[in-house]
Amino acid sequence: MHFHRPTGPQGHPFVRRLYRHAGRVLIAASMLGASAVAQAMYPIEITLDVGDLKIAAEATSAGPMVLVGIENKDARPARCSLTYTNGPETQRRRTDLAPGQQRQISQTLRRTVVVLRIKVACSTG
Numbered sequence: 001m002h003f004h005r006p007t008g009p010q011g012h013p014f015v016r017r018l019y020r021h022a023g024r025v026l027i028a029a030s031m032l033g034a035s036a037v038a039q040a041m042y043p044i045e046i047t048l049d050v051g052d053l054k055i056a057a058e059a060t061s062a063g064p065m066v067l068v069g070i071e072n073k074d075a076r077p078a079r080c081s082l083t084y085t086n087g088p089e090t091q092r093r094r095t096d097l098a099p100g101q102q103r104q105i106s107q108t109l110r111r112t113v114v115v116l117r118i119k120v121a122c123s124t125g
Contacts, residue, residue, distance in 0.1 A: 042113045049121040053078050055097075057120045064109045068118060072097035080122040086113050097122075 044059045054073035072078045084091045
């Protein structure tokens with residue numbers, strides 16, 4: 001008598017257990033991801049103090065990290081200072097931008113964010 005062992009993913013016991021638990025793992029991972037996205041959602045207010053320079057700024061958040069994109073659309077170089085205010089916490093970053101240059105500046109916040117205020121102050125460099 002010849003015994004025929006099934007082939008394919010349903011044949012091996014380890015693979016059967018993996019498929020059985022894969023649904024639970026996916027549900028747990030999606031719940032963790034959803035809570036991380038919910039924590040990353042907070043309002044960001046940007047104030048530009050650039051005088052007559054043509055500077056554009058945009059911010060996005062990913063959890064405790066904030067990414068600010070700055071672009072110098074002017075023909076003159078600019079020296080910019082970014083001030084991040086989150087409640088009592090204040091952090092500063094500085095950067096120089098050549099004419100036409102874009103830069104991404106990241107900052108990690110140490111406290112829980114309710115509202116983040118970013119002041120971008122630029123002057124001719």
